[in-house]
Amino acid sequence: MSEITLGRYLFERLKQVDTNTIFGVPGDFNLALLDKVYEVQGLRWAGNANELNASYAADGYARVKGMSALVTTFGVGELSAMNGIAGSYAEHVGVLHIVGVPSVSSQAKQLLLHHTLGNGDFTVFHRMSANISETTSMLTDISVAPAEIDRCIRATYVNQRPVYLGLPANLVNQKVPASLLKTPIDLSLKENDPEAESEVVETVLNLIREAKNPVILADACCSRHDVKAETKKLIDLTQFPSFVTPMGKGSIDEQNPRFGGVYVGTLSSPSVKEAVESADLVLSIGALLSDFNTGSFSYSYKTKNVVEFHSDHIKIRNATFPGVQMKFALRKLLQTVPEAVKNYKPGPVPAPPTPNSEVPDSASLKQEWLWKQVGKFLREGDIVITETGTAAFGINQAHFPNHTYGISQVLWGSIGYTTGSTLGAAFAAEEIDPKKRVILFIGDGSLQLTVQEISTMVRWGLKPYLFVLNNDGYTIERLIHGPNAEYNGIQPWKHLELLNAFGAKDYENHRVSTVGEWKKLTEDPKFAEGSRIRMIEVMLEVMDAPSSLVAQAQLTAATNAKQ
Template sequence: MSKPGQLADNEVYLGTYFLDRLAQLGVKCLFGVPGDFNLTFLDLVEEHPDVKWIGNTNELNASYAADGYARVKQAQLNQDREGDQADSKPGQAKSGGGKDKTQGGVRGLGALLTTQGVGELSAVNGIAGAYAERVPVIHLVGVASTKLQKSRAVLHHTLGDGLTNVFEQAHSGITCARAFLQKAEDAASEIDRILLAALTTARPAYLTLPTDLVFIPVDKKRLETPIIPDSVAFENKDVLPTGKKVEDETKKRLEFVVKEIERLWEGAEDPIVLLDACAIRYGVGHLARDLVQATKVKFYTTPMGRTAIDEDPENGFGGVYVGEISDPEVKEVVEKSDLVIMVGSLKSDFNTGEFSYPFSQEQVIELHSDSTLVQYAHYPDVSFHMLLPALAKALKPKSNVSQPPKHVGLSTKVPEGDKDEMVTQKAFWPMMGAQLFKEGDIVVTETGTSNFGILGSALPKGTTSVSQVLWGSIGFANPATLGALLAAEESSTPRRTILFTGDGSIQLTIQEVATMVRLGLKPILVILNNNGYTIEKLIHGETASYNNIPSFDWQSMLSFFNAPAPNFKPLPTKSWLAETRGQLEDILTNDEFQKADKIQVLEVRMAPLDAPESLIKQGKLSAELNAA
């Protein structure tokens, strides 16, 4: 690797420049796996004061972890914003955002380091997931020196024909921007371009760093110009940080759209707000909250929009709406509405009950990050960053709007059951809301049973929900939990991190539990042990052997990952097993368990074909659509 050169006082190494930029943007953890083309850069990480290296057990896991980290950081910054608006709300998690508090927008960034070819390609699925779900993750790849690249040497970690653009190409449809650094002159500006693109679009970006550019000098002065997307600045200002003035035409267009919406609003008797994924990702939860509070209407969330703002019935939360697969009482009240303001909607199959919204387009207003849709009219360049505050001022409060069912958020729906009976999905999820969750928790749910089950759990104030409903890659949740745990450590108040996964899903990425153990993190890992891929069985192949999986001894997992070694002293762990409802209740009410002061496994045995009602409905809808 190229050796560090002399630096003048006003210079930093390019490698350090990249890390300083990450630190400015609130990134304190760099996920990844070492490889011979990124080792000297890792020396710079080791000595960096703000960015910490998190070595993962493989690259796919690292990409998932970076994604989970970014999501929770974004949520914590959103919550800080909420805190700003409504002072001293109890139980609200505060992160040490510092000056970040003055800005909304996309601020939760994740970062991932891999090595050429073998490393970067292993992460591709995780990057694609971040792209689909709008999570900005920077994928930095350590590659061979520009000189070796030019020689087209048959290096290991290549396809044998020199280092071509094949690996960059594999990232082309799943990142918003790519830079293949080749020369000193534009390396720093390319880094800035990549970071700005990721924050602007809330999507991952790709960057290669050749070994001979790690130690080139960069003028420190560049760091004084912050990287802020225009959309953030739009929120309240007339002049953007780039110096660009917000044009009169833009303001006139905005006023026009506000008037159009005002007209519909005044004619509506029972309007609601429906919060979705992009409200979280683009950091406008606090603006949506202002709108709800100003207009006194009820708000609902989609599965992907959960915890965009506190799910507090006292402040207008009405429940989770998923079309056909909604709780019937929630469905009824939502579908009575005559005007639905959708904020940041992402209408994927699993997020909409297989496209089963019954609203006519004339009842719908959609607020997006880059455009607005009012009935049939499309307004490009009118983003929710500017529109939400304007609407909060313009729209008059409504009284007498429909009231959602009382059980939402109150966990009164835990079904009766015998202490000795096997735990059912029907009982399990309400029990989580009633007996496990508390304010400030981070709840990570896996694709499959857990993502559907959690729809039946109340989430207290300050909760952050993490799930991958659109991309739906099984195995995501466990490494995402690692990322969430590390993000939670950056919160100013302690937060518990709770994973819900199944034995079918966690097997894909199980080794990342070892990283949690190594780092002394303290998640509660709830494993629904039901012997196989339940969600697949419900879609097709109920008893087919291809939906079977190996049989893991969940009670011994933590000890397998916790052996003494020259550089490691085993840490306290605890594994719990619930085979009956009574056992589960005992664990949930156990102080040691609730305290979450060590890493814990809670294995819950369930019947293989037992599933949440919503998943059963979804499975049928999916099978029908596939057969159509």
């Protein structure tokens, strides 16, 4: 086969970079393109319930696999996906957004087509997406289209940001040389400037030599930009006390004896707050310093000796080194750091939270007790997804087994994100290891926005745990403003009838409302095996929330009220 269609070329390239599930919704401008998915062995079309959910699913898949692909149709489809794409942009997640657009000739004639604004402007949606994309491309010339596809895939993967790719319907079946597939897409990072990198490393080494009380703080981009291995080795070589932020949870193995907990500024446990803020050197890896990630910007370091390692620059105290990438800088630092720490004497680190087992079995479930118990149910390799709200704050109290991956959209915080993200993560987990467990914690209010995606999980026989925290509405909103306001209420659902309604055949339903019921369920060896999809309704009081969320809500309310 000397030639293949451009549509097949695109999907063959995605398969080559291990993107094996394609998310999206069919629409008339992308239908010919979707035919090509089935021509590539090992590729599957997820078929989502709507484009917003599809964008969330693509985000969850990319967080686990490295990048993902989303296909929507022109106008109505792509705009429905934009909220999810914006979240991926904000949180550094590599999603290739492929949009099936009208033919080149239709655009040139400015035809009054459906899905347009009726004004002949076919570029308006592309221009909208440019603001939330690392780069964009609207294919118009078949001779350069393969190279543009390769460029877009590379940009998605390397930069860990969404990329927009417009593909006109008339180009899908045009032919390109099949031999182009023999040259792999270069996904490697460009090396740092040697002089700038050397200056960074030497400066950091000097700070390490002088430090008596240093700490390592891993944040979201430690995982997003693939420096978890380098961070682990840095901890092992230095023996510095190490912490994560809420967005960085899972970036450090929490069973490591040098792991000290989750730092959230003033919302941290007293021992963690003291350990981090009294440090004389902070090595910050992959920081994303949003309000919910920092306790409303309440970081209070006592030192100016802060080194921030980022994907595209490094900041040391007040000096910034543009273009020096943390992956290479950390690797070089690891070569010489043992000499710099030879006189360092490791001190104690804060102890992990201790589950309170003295609560009687008959007691109603309280989140302050519940989240400390969750770590006992988790096991190595789990993917744990927590919705913004009580779950995202509560999970910080759970002590993870090693190699547990946490997903929580703390910065963008789009309500209902995690249902779609769980679908994407479950597809990715199945491709990596069919026995890998995917566990969702979501509030009853959030679930109502995106519940349809459970149907897609059922369709594909995926087996996540769906823990629905039923506290009768939007508790996080009630804590911020309007505890008794009608707008923070929802229509109660019969959650344990959902799997049946979506056509599930092999499934389980559980409802737990007491300490004893939680223990009995989570300690059951059969329940611990991810053998089928499960819905677990966790009954909670309306205003019950983790103490950290209560404090954050007060800070947020105060910020919102400022003139």
